[in-house]
Amino acid sequence: MLLEISDLRVRVEEKEILKGLSLSVNPGEVHAIMGPNGSGKSTLARILCGHPGYEATGGTATYDGKDLLDMDPEERAREGVFMAFQYPVEIPGVNNSYFLKAALNAVRKHRGLQELDAVEFLQVIREKAKLLEMDQSMLHRAVNEGFSGGEKKRNEIFQMAVLEPKLAILDETDSGLDIDALRIVAAGVNALRSPDRAIIVVTHYQRLLDYIVPDFVHVLSGGRIVKSGGKELALELEDKGYGWVDAVAGARA
Amino acid sequence: MPQVAERHETYAADFEAFRETPAFGPEWLGTARSSAFARFIAGGFPTTRDEEWKFTNVAAIAATPFRRIGAAEGFSRADLEPFLFTDASRLLAVVINGRFSARLSSLDSLPAGVTISGMAEAMTDQPPLEGPSLKSAHPFVLLNTAFCEGGVFVHIEPKAVVTEPIHVLFISAPGADPGLVAPRLFVVAGEQSQSSIVENYAGVGDAPVLTTAVTEFLLGPGAMMDHVKVQRETAEAFHMASTFVHLHRASTFTSQAITFGGRIARNDITATLAGDGAECTLNGLYVADGETLVDTHTTIDHAMPHCPSHEVYKGILAGRAKAVFNGKIIVRPDAQKTDAKQTNKALLLSDEASINTKPQLEIFADDVKCTHGAAIGQLDADQLFYLRARGIGLQDARNMLIHAFASDVLNGIKHDAVRERLEQVLVEKLHLPV
Numbered sequence: 001m002l003l004e005i006s007d008l009r010v011r012v013e014e015k016e017i018l019k020g021l022s023l024s025v026n027p028g029e030v031h032a033i034m035g036p037n038g039s040g041k042s043t044l045a046r047i048l049c050g051h052p053g054y055e056a057t058g059g060t061a062t063y064d065g066k067d068l069l070d071m072d073p074e075e076r077a078r079e080g081v082f083m084a085f086q087y088p089v090e091i092p093g094v095n096n097s098y099f100l101k102a103a104l105n106a107v108r109k110h111r112g113l114q115e116l117d118a119v120e121f122l123q124v125i126r127e128k129a130k131l132l133e134m135d136q137s138m139l140h141r142a143v144n145e146g147f148s149g150g151e152k153k154r155n156e157i158f159q160m161a162v163l164e165p166k167l168a169i170l171d172e173t174d175s176g177l178d179i180d181a182l183r184i185v186a187a188g189v190n191a192l193r194s195p196d197r198a199i200i201v202v203t204h205y206q207r208l209l210d211y212i213v214p215d216f217v218h219v220l221s222g223g224r225i226v227k228s229g230g231k232e233l234a235l236e237l238e239d240k241g242y243g244w245v246d247a248v249a250g251a252r253a
Numbered sequence: 254m255p256q257v258a259e260r261h262e263t264y265a266a267d268f269e270a271f272r273e274t275p276a277f278g279p280e281w282l283g284t285a286r287s288s289a290f291a292r293f294i295a296g297g298f299p300t301t302r303d304e305e306w307k308f309t310n311v312a313a314i315a316a317t318p319f320r321r322i323g324a325a326e327g328f329s330r331a332d333l334e335p336f337l338f339t340d341a342s343r344l345l346a347v348v349i350n351g352r353f354s355a356r357l358s359s360l361d362s363l364p365a366g367v368t369i370s371g372m373a374e375a376m377t378d379q380p381p382l383e384g385p386s387l388k389s390a391h392p393f394v395l396l397n398t399a400f401c402e403g404g405v406f407v408h409i410e411p412k413a414v415v416t417e418p419i420h421v422l423f424i425s426a427p428g429a430d431p432g433l434v435a436p437r438l439f440v441v442a443g444e445q446s447q448s449s450i451v452e453n454y455a456g457v458g459d460a461p462v463l464t465t466a467v468t469e470f471l472l473g474p475g476a477m478m479d480h481v482k483v484q485r486e487t488a489e490a491f492h493m494a495s496t497f498v499h500l501h502r503a504s505t506f507t508s509q510a511i512t513f514g515g516r517i518a519r520n521d522i523t524a525t526l527a528g529d530g531a532e533c534t535l536n537g538l539y540v541a542d543g544e545t546l547v548d549t550h551t552t553i554d555h556a557m558p559h560c561p562s563h564e565v566y567k568g569i570l571a572g573r574a575k576a577v578f579n580g581k582i583i584v585r586p587d588a589q590k591t592d593a594k595q596t597n598k599a600l601l602l603s604d605e606a607s608i609n610t611k612p613q614l615e616i617f618a619d620d621v622k623c624t625h626g627a628a629i630g631q632l633d634a635d636q637l638f639y640l641r642a643r644g645i646g647l648q649d650a651r652n653m654l655i656h657a658f659a660s661d662v663l664n665g666i667k668h669d670a671v672r673e674r675l676e677q678v679l680v681e682k683l684h685l686p687v
Contacts, residue, residue, distance in 0.1 A: 049642050052634065077644035089639040093657025102653070103643035110644070142657075143639075159643065 002027050002064060002167055002198050003048075009058035010040075010047045017043040019223035020059065025167070028195040032209055032234060033202045035220030036242040041202045042086060044220070045171040048200075049083035050076050063167065077103075078110035080166030084156035084173050091143040096155070097125060099143050100162055107163055128161040132188045150181035157188040168192070169200045174208035186211030206238035219245045261294055267321045267433075268399060276373065276402045285387060289398035292390065299392055308577045308609045309519060309548045314491050319463040321400060322432035324352045325424075333357065333422065336455040336485070340670035341418045344369075348423045351436040352403045366413025366446070372404035372437050384439060384469035385497040391521060393493040397435040397465040404437030407450065411443035411473065418449040418481075418668050425486055427460040434464045442504075444473035449480070451671060454494075456486035456514065466494040472504035474528065479507050481666055483675065486514035488543065495521045502528030502557075509665045511675055512539035512547055513682050519548040526553070526560040526588070534563040538662040540682050541574035541606075548577040555588035555621075562592070567662050568599040569655060570606035571683060581613040584621050591621040599629045600658050602683075655683060 003025040010018035017040045025031055035041050047054045048061065050073035061068040068076065091099070104124070105115040116124065129136060132154050144152050153173055160168055170189065174182055189199065189212050201212055209217070209231065217233040218225045226245060227233065237245065268290050277283055298315040299306040328349055337345070346369050347357035353371030360369050386394055405421050425434045438452060452468060464486060472478055486492050492515040498506050512518050518541075524533045539547040553562045568576045578597045599608045612625035632654050640650035659679060666672040 052638060072647070073638060073641040074644050074646050074650075077642055083642060085639065085642075089633075089635045091636050091639065091654070091657060093660040094640075094653050099640070099643070099645075099653070102645050102649065103640075106644040106646065106649070163643065 001025070001062075003068075004062045005059070006061075007059035008047070008056060008061060010043055011055045011057050012043060012053060016057070017223055018047070021220075021224055023218065023225060025198045025200065027166070027198055029216065030193065030199045030201065030212065030214045032214035032217045033200060033220055034204070034206070034217060034234060034237060036246075037204070039220040040223045041204070041220055042171055045083055045086075045169045045200070045202050048169055049073060049081055074106070077163070078107050082160050082163055082165035082168045084153070084160060084168065084170045086171040086173075086175065088144045088152040088156055090145045090147075092145045094143050096141055096143050097121075097139040100125065100159060103159070104162055125162060128158060131161055131191055132158045133184050134158055149176035150178065153177055153185055154181065154188070157185050161188060161192060166196065167198050167200070169202065171202050172204060173201070174203055174205060182208065183211060206234045209234045221245055261297070263318045263320065265294070271321060271400065278373075286399050289395040293392055293395040293399060296390070296392055296395075305550065305579075308575075309517065309546060311491075311517065314463060314493075314517070317431045317461055317463070319431045319433040319461070322350055322427060322434070324354075325349050325426040325428075328354070328357060328424070328426070330357060332457070333424070336422055336424070336453060338420065338451070338668070338670040338674050341451060341668045342420045344417055344419045346405045346407075346419070346421045348404055348421065348436050350424070350426055350432070351401065351434045353405055364413070364415050364417065366410035367415055367419070367448070368408040369419065370406050372406050372439060373402065374406075384471065385499060385523070385525070386467050386469055386495065389495065389497070391495055393465045393519075394467055394495045396433075397437065397467045400433060400435040400465075401437050401467070402435065404439070407438070407440045409440075409442045409446040409448045409476070411446055413443065413446045413448070415446075415448040418451050418671070420451045420453060423452075423454045423464075423466065425454070425456045425462045425464045425490060427458050427462040429460060431461040431463070434462055436464070436466055438466075438468040440468075440470045440478070442470065442472045442476040442478050445475040446473070447477040449667070450478065451481045451483065451668070453483040454486055454492060454514075456490045458487065459489060461489045461491070462486070463491045464493065466492065468494070468496045470496075470498040470506060472498070472500045472506055472531075474502045474504060476501070476504040478505070479667060480509070481668070481671060482508065482510040483671075484510075484512045484514055484518060485678065486518075488514070488516055488545070490515045492518045494519065496523070498522070498524040498533065500524065500526050500528065500531035500533060503530040504528065505532045507534040507665070508536065509662055510535070510537040511662070512537070512541075513678055515545065515547070517546045517548070519550070521550045523552040524554065524562070526555050526557060526562065529557050530559045531557070532561050534665075536564065536662045536665050537566045538569075538659050539567075539576065540569045540679060541576060542571040542683070544573050546575045546577070550577075550579045550581070552581040552583065553593065555582070555584045555591045555593065557587060558589045558591070560588065560591055562594070564595040565662060566597045567659060568608060569602065569659065569683070570599060570608065571602040573603070573605045575606070576608040578608065578610040579613060580611070580625065581615070582623060582625075584614075584616040584618050584623065586617045588618050589620045591618065591623065593621070593623045595625040597627045598658075600655065601629065601631055602655075652680065656680075
């Protein structure tokens with residue numbers, strides 16, 4: 001088991017958003033988390049990567065045998081947890097490739113690998129940039145500064161490709177992408193699928209799942225997973241709408 | 254108040270002793286000194302009741318008996334090393350305690366069109382060099398005029414193009430007792446010349462020192478001057494500097510002023526755009542911690558039409574440091590088509606650091622563009638989290654963001670050796686891991 005979430009409760013600004021969520025993720029699996037606005041999808045993504053505004057008030061999240069919730073955000077990243085941000089932050093004045101080299105070397109150092117020098121690093125990013133069809137000039141700009149929405153999302157997956165996480169969480173990576181950008185981003189993610197890497201795809205729409213086909217689909221409503229199934233659940237959801245899930249959840253409650 | 258009388262008695266005694274020395278200079282200079290000293294005595298040190306000194310209390314200066322000090326002969330070239338810039342110190346003029354040192358300077362291979370001499374020699378010239386500083390009523394300028402024993406005079410001939418920076422290094426080195434240092438830098442850039450000056454203040458020793466630095470730039474028509482000021486005096490230093498820039502038609506003055514040192518560091522910068530199409534950029538970065546106070550007062554005087562001016566000041570404040578920024582822009586009735594932009598931003602790294610910032614626009618023309626903005630804040634929590642979420646530790650992430658904040662001013666420094674050294678000093682100053 002790579003990630004074991006059990007009865008997790010999370011509060012944001014005095015409001016409980018996750019109300020006892022449980023989820024198990026094995027290496028090699030792709031899980032999709034779907035749900036209507038306000039169901040707690042992004043809260044789940046953010047609590048897992050250690051966002052300071054989110055507080056776990058109950059339950060556990062065990063990652064690779066360790067208490068995930070007890071780690072600083074940088075420790076989680078070094079241990080192999082990666083979140084592709086829903087809204088990647090612009091950081092004027094910090095060069096994209098300088099930032100990425102610092103990140104990669106922090107991760108490598110933690111894993112007992114030798115830090116890369118400038119030449120070795122350049123080789124790595126050239127190769128990964130090709131994967132995401134990234135324009136090299138993006139590497140020399142400030143982190144996300146002046147990037148279009150699509151470029152920002154592509155940059156997130158590019159970072160994921162460079163950092164090679166064990167657990168990747170994509171927080172609404174499809175939002176704001178046109179179909180071409182979506183294809184490129186999905187191809188990048190698919191290239192990173194591997195037997196020892198798990199991916200959690202958080203999305204509002206089924207569309208992304210046409211390109212990144214999940215092994216499991218979970219429907220989140222009211223801070224809990226109310227329904228789990230295979231990839232066909234996403235299609236059913238698309239067909240019937242979230243009202244159907246709420247009705248199912250309501251019937252059970 | 255008896256202390257006040259005593260304090261002025263110390264200066265008066267030193268002034269009388271100075272009068273008897275050859276360094277007091279020729280008659281015109283003696284007259285200027287006496288007049289300046291009389292005005293200083295009459296006005297005394299400023300207090301917080303003076304509008305221009307409202308947030309900068311100089312009581313600590315007034316309470317300290319600063320004495321005229323000697324030239325500190327013991328310096329060797331090796332002592333200067335920490336303050337040099339590897340590739341940008343080949344043309345070097347050194348001033349120790351306000352006196353030009355030919356021995357420590359490297360001026361043997363000056364490029365064509367450049368004359369650099371000690372100010373003491375330049376001041377004996379006829380007719381006297383009369384810059385705007387002689388009309389100033391600023392108390393520390395008056396004190397400088399009274400006690401100045403030298404400094405550096407730089408002359409760039411018309412049409413001379415000097416790509417290598419001219420590095421002028423001022424060292425304040427008081428002995429055991431509080432010392433008064435009164436250096437001057439006078440730069441005349443001839444018509445259509447192009448040159449670059451690094452004006453660098455450093456300090457050694459533990460005693461308090463009052464450095465009353467006065468700098469003047471006279472730019473001829475079409476002259477281009479690239480200026481970097483670095484201030485790294487000791488934590489016991491009072492750096493009270495006044496810079497006057499006079500721009501003739503179509504001349505360009507670009508300045509990055511980097512302040513790291515001093516217990517109180519005050520910079521008064523006055524740029525007068527006195528000809529059509531002159532352009533002025535005054536940028537600055539100040540970094541302060543502990544109990545330091547950094548005060549920047551700039552005045553950009555648009556006297557003539559079609560002049561752009563740009564101003565970006567950035568402050569990084571830690572500990573209980575305080576900063577003051579006052580950016581005055583005057584647009585006179587003739588100065589139509591003025592385009593003036595001013596930005597002041599401060600990054601507060603502690604709860605106890607503070608800044609008072611004030612734009613001051615005085616506009617008397619109607620067809621002009623003037624913008625100003627001020628922003629004060631802490632490190633951006635979202636940016637910090639983003640960096641950490643990629644595995645970068647908290648200290649390194651902070652370091653990166655502070656560096657980024659400073660970068661648009663530091664990147665304005667054209668000489669790599671100077672910029673890279675200052676980036677290093679920034680990191681050391683904030684005790685950040687490299």
